[in-house]
Amino acid sequence: MDYLEFKIACLEEYREILIAELAEIGFDSFLETEEGIEAYAPENDFDRSSFDELIDKYVVPAHISVQENIMSKVNWNEEWEKNYDPIAVEDLVYVRASFHPAQPEFKYDIVINPKMSFGTGHHATTYQMLLHQAELDHQGKRVLDVGSGTGILAIMAKLLGADQVEAFDIDEWCVENGNENFQLNEVEIKMDIGTIREVDPQGTFDIILANINKNVLLDEMEIYTELLAPEGLLLLSGFYTEDIEDLLERCTPLGFSLVKKQSKDNWAALVLEKK
Known part of the structure; x- marks a missing residue:
């Protein structure tokens, strides 16, 4: 199945809002980048009108620009390894992928290979x-x-x-x-x-x-x-x-x-x- 890839440049404070709202209209994978986010949706199920409406809503306040591509047979594990960073939830929880080393100073260690999940x-x-x-x-x-x-x-x-x-x-x-x-x-x-x-x-x-x-x-x-x-x-x-x-x-x-x-x-x- 082919995926549509959208490289969305936006203000940092709008990244999580855009991810949440894109997830509501059928996008199922996201990567945060220095410029904004990359968002992926199955080409067969893509709702163009809902996407255009969402972008129009935020294009001015979030300073949005969009580049669109088609990705065939995506190696999602490779994509995540290139872009997925571990997270420290204060000094309590260290959330990492399996390819990251553990950090023993944290009380809890969670291994998540997220692929396309939220x-x-x-x-x-x-x-x-x-x-x-x-x-x-x-x-x-x-x-x-x-x-x-x-x-x-x-x-x-x-x-x-x-x-x-x-x-x-x-x-x-x-x-x-x-x-x-x-x-x-x-x-x-x-x-x-x-x-x-x-x-x-x-x-x-x-x-x-x-x-x-x-x-x-x-x-x-x-x-x-x-x-x-x-x-x-x-x-x-x-x-x-x-x-x-x-x-x-x-x-x-x-x-x-x-x-x-x-x-x-x-x-x-x-x-x-x-x-």
């Missing part, structure tokens, strides 16, 4: 979720990772002592990649494919991790409520700081109270407790 720690939402996780007691807990992507949050839960972790994603490539990453980190997790309604997790969970997007979170909030044990914790991200109030308006009537909130690069993350 959630590497580079994005502000994943970064904040990892920080929130590191502050919570996972020992012996049952954890659900909704929209797991690369599996990075599920892996972190296991490293923090979770007894059982269930993960799933709607994207077949994410599921394949996530299960590979679980093996790399030697954690006993298996990622399933489907939405939360299709996967239909059973029982109750002590912690639910949901780093998706605002609309999905709002739609699935009642399901999270049903699956979460009393005094269980719900960690949310994937939305902008201006969306916090909308999320809280949805959560509060369902019995959630806000424990903590934070933001990075205009992306928000919340920790909520089920009363």
